[in-house]
Amino acid sequence: MKIVVTVKQIPDPNAPQKLTSDNRLDRGGEAVLDPGDEYGVEAGLKLKEAHGGEVVLVSMGPAKAADAIRKGLSMGADRAIHVSDDSLAGADALLTAQILAAAIKPENPDLVICGTESTDGSTGMVPPMLAELLGMPQATFAKQVEVKGDKVSVHRQTNEGYEVVEAQAPALVTVTAGVGEPRYASLKGIMAARSKEVKKVELSALGIEKGSPAESVEGVADAETRKAGEVIEDDGNAAERILAFLVQVKAV
């Protein structure tokens, strides 16, 4: 089976994040493969190990995003498609989904795997849009993905537990950290990635007209800082007061 995994390079989440003057994320510093996408790669590689086939990474990003793609290839993905075009800087969710769809379509994959949302933008809109544009059913928040014949079955994480959702392949799934710890890229994998194909694609080759953005950022404000909680000092009846508080917030 052919599995496409979408991957994105993002600013190192462990470093402080800055915005540029036009309210876009500053992408000038250290950059990494989105940790959320590492789960996607892991899920894809597990399915390949079980069913055979190939794992193709698809990414949209600047030239330096090649480092993130290389990491995925080092983990074991077979090849990659990298859509890179300077005019795509700052692309919104819809344009991103259109670009990814145009790059993925010719591959005719049996399964497309995405992270639930990117760790930098965190809109979570690209995967559903992508499924729509590819005309595929989507199953989101999967903590387990199985393929049985031409059906894709996932355990969809919910607040209470999980739902079992089945879809007809080809399908798109978004995966959570529940799919399992991403493997280390082995040293052999790092060296082998040198000779794996990374196909560079420019915007003009995809036949997409870049229209006006569907989203724009009107302003940015700091999130409200959490107020200090109430400190209960034990004067003999602390337990009752804590219990009363828990009852009040309906925690018990």
Added chain:
Amino acid sequence: MDFELSPEQKQVRDLCREFAQEVVAPAAAELDREHRFGYDIVRQMGDLGLFGLGFPEDAGGAGGDFLSYCIAVEEISRADAGVGITLEAAVSLGATPIQEFGTKEQKECWLPDLLAGRKLWAFGLTEPGAGSDAAGTRTRAQPEDGEWVINGSKQFITNSGTEISAGVTVTALTGKREGARGEISAFLVPTGTPGYTVEPSYRKLGWHSSDTHPLTFEDCHVPAGNLLGKQGAGYRQFLHTLAGGRVAIAALSVGLAQACLDAAVTYAKERQQFGKPIASFQAIQFKLADMAMEVELARMITYRAAIAYSDRGSVEFRKLASMAKLFASETSKRAADQAVQIHGGYGFIEDYPVARYWRDVKINEIGEGTSEVQRMLIARELGI
């Protein structure tokens, strides 16, 4: 001149750093305290591909370059120098001579397990009476009915006595030559060969997580096919082996020096005296600045020597290897000394890792060519 690492070299560094800090560093204090060899860590290093990193793919390796391997040694040693020397000795002294001088049969027999880290191979050169003067070897090998019979003893042999030690390459006299120096050849002696005894381990000052033993050979018979390379090639072989090993020991030293700097910076920011962190005092800042500068210089010449090693035509390699080994080992010694000094009384007790660094660091100036020998070699390159 390009001072940037390649994308693969950066990935090797990041991966080894992550593995070393998550897996090797947390176990280091306990292995040190209990003088215990970290079998589980070595197995995981094997799974990661560390032992085969610098070997060609057709030999079962990853096809990385020598600098990538040195970076791996540096990062592992930054977490635990005892584990670092286990890797360095297994690769530079154990597997590399078999890869470079071995026959097809010898390589096929031993390398798959060695490059996967399932087995370790040792290198027996030093003897009770032959250290810096390696040509003073007394161990003898005599031909007898199509076999070689080895008699003698070796000192300070890393990786020779673990449960996964597969054997040792020993240098031995195989005849007399014109002049003072005897003819030296190298032999592969598998663990368990009758007459080959691994003696009880030493009580070492540091490197407690590494495995080191004296070895004795009493009428130890090995087949003719266990001669490594040509008869009489031993001297040239070990000079080559030691030159590569020197760069790897330089990398080990850089890793340990970096660990000293890391620990000292962290502590200096935390430790309060006279109402402020000691890092705010110039006396401490100057120490840290000097440490950082020396670590960076040591890393530079080590990487330079590693690149020269890969470039087989480099006439400067031997000189650079000695300079890197000398400068990096002495840098690590000074860094460990200052790290303990900055920790004050806490540096003298084992609750902080710097006490272990201080014990581990001294051997860097001794193993695989003492500082005195390196200075001698550098002077020789000056034509004196």
